[in-house]
Amino acid sequence: MTVQDPLLFTAVAGRLDAALSDLSGVSRSQVAQLIEAGQVTVDGRAVLKTSFKLRGGEQLALRMPPPPSSHVAPENVALDVLYEDEHLIALNKPPGMVTHPAPGVTSGTLVNALLGRMKLPEQAEFDAEGGYRPGIVHRLDKDTSGVIVVAKTVAAHARLSESFKDRETRKVYLALVAGQWKAEQRVSVDAPIGRHPVQRQRMTVGGSHSRDAQTVFVPLAHHPDGHGRVLALLRCEPRTGRTHQLRVHLQHLGSPILGDKVYGRESEVIGRQALHAWQLTLPHPVTGEALHLIAPPPDDLLSAWVALGGELPPEVLGGAADHLRADDVTESGV
DSSP, X not given: OOTTSXXXXXXXXXXXXXXXHHHHOOOHHHHHXXXXXXXXXXXXXXOOOTTXXXXXXXXXXXXXXXXXXXXXXXXXXXXXXXXXXXXXXXXXXOTTOOSXXXXXXXXXXXXXXXXXXXXXXXXGGGGSTTOOOTTBOSOOOTXXXXXXXXXXXXXXXXXXXXXXXXXXXXXXXXXXXXXXXXOSSOEEEEOOEEEOSSOTTOEEESOEEEEOOEEEEEEEEEEEOSSSOEEEEEEEEESSOOTTHHHHHHHHTTOOBTTOTTTSOOOSSOSSOOEEEXXXXXXXXXXXXXXXXXXXXXXXXXXXXHHTTOOOXXXXXXXXXXXXXXXXXXXXXX
């Protein structure tokens, strides 16, 4: 069988996405994407609805995309390195850069740029559902800037992955939001996040297969915009690591991130979602010493806040040049 040949199944009764996932062993989310892309037929007819009801006995055909290649071309791209040793590298990812190659995205990614300057550990992940991601421990959305850590060895990757899974890391983001934010003190959100039942590329509070999600938001500054909205500059501390967690929780609070086209709306003062991975504290994969990494807030985010009439608080301006210091991690799971 070639990679172009469809996989054939006899249907059982139920929803198309659930039944096909059970029959094929492909994750339900990936099956949903393939259905919506026209890669699934029922009795020879393409069906684009994931919720299509099967009676049982229909002939299903699933056409899988070719597996992503483990060969990714190195590219000569300048990188903003915050810290590097023989075990890991920490970078300040610019907005607009995809973290790793995936179907349809084979160049211009962070992995392409890293391979242009070093060898990354080859792992079985190259054929994983998310695409080819050697050394990648955690991801940032394409339009989110800031701190990202990449492992340079298989052992470092395993230990760093455990740190994120066991909540031994502390992540702090900076965001500009527009909506009904009026809180003077920190706001804690405990709202599970799952796949949107209709718009499958989006996440939502609740949703399908939701998982627990907690975030703490600390307002650094806010003021009315003169058009009925309250603008706020927030320090965001995710306690869990769900897909689009900050964006979904802020939409849930009625104050979506400025410039977020998916969960809010476009902005005239910034051409992307105003979200920056500001600080990351994690134990070194070999020494165990805590690394505190800081990516200074980018000019486009700061300029957007000033253009909206806001004043930059000292918490944002102070200490931006201190990219790295060793410190004890006193809170686990923050």
